Amino acid sequence: MTDTRRRRVPRPVREQQIIDAAIRVFAKRGYHAASVEEIAELAGVSKPMVYLYLDSKEGLFLACLRRETERLVTALRAAAGPAHGPELRLRAGLLAFFTFVAEHRDSWVVLHRQAAELSPAIAAELARTRRAVVTEVSGLVRADDAADAAPACPDDEADFVTYTLVGAADSLTDWMTLHPEEPPERITLRLMNMVWVGMRNVLDGEVWTTPGREP
Amino acid sequence: MTDTRRRRVPRPVREQQIIDAAIRVFAKRGYHAASVEEIAELAGVSKPMVYLYLDSKEGLFLACLRRETERLVTALRAAAGPAHGPELRLRAGLLAFFTFVAEHRDSWVVLHRQAAELSPAIAAELARTRRAVVTEVSGLVRADDAADAAPACPDDEADFVTYTLVGAADSLTDWMTLHPEEPPERITLRLMNMVWVGMRNVLDGEVWTTPGREP
DNA sequence: ACGTAAACTTACCCGCCAGTAACGTTACGG
DNA sequence: CCGTAACGTTACTGGCGGGTAAGTTTACGT
Numbered sequence: 001m002t003d004t005r006r007r008r009v010p011r012p013v014r015e016q017q018i019i020d021a022a023i024r025v026f027a028k029r030g031y032h033a034a035s036v037e038e039i040a041e042l043a044g045v046s047k048p049m050v051y052l053y054l055d056s057k058e059g060l061f062l063a064c065l066r067r068e069t070e071r072l073v074t075a076l077r078a079a080a081g082p083a084h085g086p087e088l089r090l091r092a093g094l095l096a097f098f099t100f101v102a103e104h105r106d107s108w109v110v111l112h113r114q115a116a117e118l119s120p121a122i123a124a125e126l127a128r129t130r131r132a133v134v135t136e137v138s139g140l141v142r143a144d145d146a147a148d149a150a151p152a153c154p155d156d157e158a159d160f161v162t163y164t165l166v167g168a169a170d171s172l173t174d175w176m177t178l179h180p181e182e183p184p185e186r187i188t189l190r191l192m193n194m195v196w197v198g199m200r201n202v203l204d205g206e207v208w209t210t211p212g213r214e215p
Numbered sequence: 216m217t218d219t220r221r222r223r224v225p226r227p228v229r230e231q232q233i234i235d236a237a238i239r240v241f242a243k244r245g246y247h248a249a250s251v252e253e254i255a256e257l258a259g260v261s262k263p264m265v266y267l268y269l270d271s272k273e274g275l276f277l278a279c280l281r282r283e284t285e286r287l288v289t290a291l292r293a294a295a296g297p298a299h300g301p302e303l304r305l306r307a308g309l310l311a312f313f314t315f316v317a318e319h320r321d322s323w324v325v326l327h328r329q330a331a332e333l334s335p336a337i338a339a340e341l342a343r344t345r346r347a348v349v350t351e352v353s354g355l356v357r358a359d360d361a362a363d364a365a366p367a368c369p370d371d372e373a374d375f376v377t378y379t380l381v382g383a384a385d386s387l388t389d390w391m392t393l394h395p396e397e398p399p400e401r402i403t404l405r406l407m408n409m410v411w412v413g414m415r416n417v418l419d420g421e422v423w424t425t426p427g428r429e430p
Numbered sequence: 431a432c433g434t435a436a437a438c439t440t441a442c443c444c445g446c447c448a449g450t451a452a453c454g455t456t457a458c459g460g
Numbered sequence: 461c462c463g464t465a466a467c468g469t470t471a472c473t474g475g476c477g478g479g480t481a482a483g484t485t486t487a488c489g490t
Contacts, residue, residue: 164406455468
């Protein structure tokens with residue numbers, strides 16, 4: 001790619017190459033098992049360069065986290081913004097999500113699948129970025145009420161729905177890899193189909209007790 | 216607990232104590248960041264004992280995995296078995312799951328949140344245990360059709376629903392920790408409320424195209 | 431052209447931790 | 461009451477990997 005003859009590359013470009021490499025390695029090995037050496041090699045550079053540009057392994061991970069969160073949030077906003085009506089809005093958001101994951105599997109792994117094993121500083125940042133994604137989805141969920149007059153649904157209920165959606169979508173990410181032929185559109189469609197009706201019930205606080213057998 | 220005066224403890228008991236300690240530490244630190252030293256100390260024993268009884272760090276992790284998978288699957292089967300009808304059956308399964316997680320947070324973390332960062336042998340075993348859980352849930356989902364005459368739903372659709380449910384439930388696990396006062400029963404209720412209706416649509420292959428705005 | 435800063439390297443240090451060797455100690459069976 | 465096997469320990473090694481000091485090369489500005 002680009003000019004193969006020139007080895008020397010300006011800093012901003014190298015930084016991105018290093019982050020690219022880091023995301024792949026972090027996704028494959030996990031934070032602790034990933035070695036800076038391997039990342040450097042994949043980026044076509046030696047280890048001290050990584051430390052010069054990104055300070056530390058932790059700093060490198062944070063850089064990955066920030067860049068990819070930015071990308072995902074941007075994609076979500078871009079998709080949901082122009083949609084008319086709550087239903088199409090949510091659909092657009094989900095579609096944007098599945099499309100993002102389909103195109104950047106590694107990013108999603110780094111962003112979302114690193115629950116344990118990290119230093120306080122990283123854990124804090126990770127919590128923040130997850131919160132950002134949840135907030136974005138939460139916005140989609142709450143879009144209903146904005147249309148209605150009543151601010152009917154309490155935050156807890158909206159939160160519940162959001163967690164359910166994010167978890168379901170995350171898990172379907174695995175399903176996608178088992179069905180590579182399925183386009184994000186169909187997955188989105190099925191998920192909408194599955195949750196759209198029930199969402200309303202929960203958001204309106206309609207928690208009935210278990211029905212007694214057959215109606 | 217038990218007899219505090221006796222220090223010497225028979226092997227089967229120690230093994231369980233070590234596994235108990237390992238689950239807590241693995242959950243807190245993640246596989247790589249966890250040190251065998253810390254696990255041994257928490258189990259009230261010195262490091263070589265761990266290697267004597269469980270062979271290696273990998274063997275120790277596998278032992279944790281197997282024991283807790285066993286427990287979860289047992290809980291699911293015990294709950295879903297005696298329930299009458301598909302709806303109550305699924306409800307019972309979900310309730311059993313949330314109850315299990317509420318009582319064994321660490322177990323669930325070890326079982327489910329260790330995607331990356333493990334050796335091939337562990338990864339294989341982890342895949343097997345996840346498969347076991349998914350199969351169990353899949354049974355709950357498919358329970359519908361068993362009642363009906365037609366084996367109507369193709370495996371893909373049932374799989375899709377299963378992944379959605381497992382993912383949603385997993386994510387709600389986090390929601391639980393933010394709302395410690397919510398009993399598993401209410402969480403189960405809300406989730407049922409949210410997905411039960413839509414499940415039918417997807418299982419029956421009713422994937423409509425996006426509705427054009429307002430009906 | 432040539433000096434200088436930015437890009438890059440080699441070669442090292444050092445702490446941490448999985449895994450082990452060799453050696454004490456308690457209980458329980460005969 | 462004593463032997464022996466099960467229970468347990470202290471004290472090491474070996475290597476991997478994060479982090480760095482010191483030096484080398486290339487491009488770009490003037």
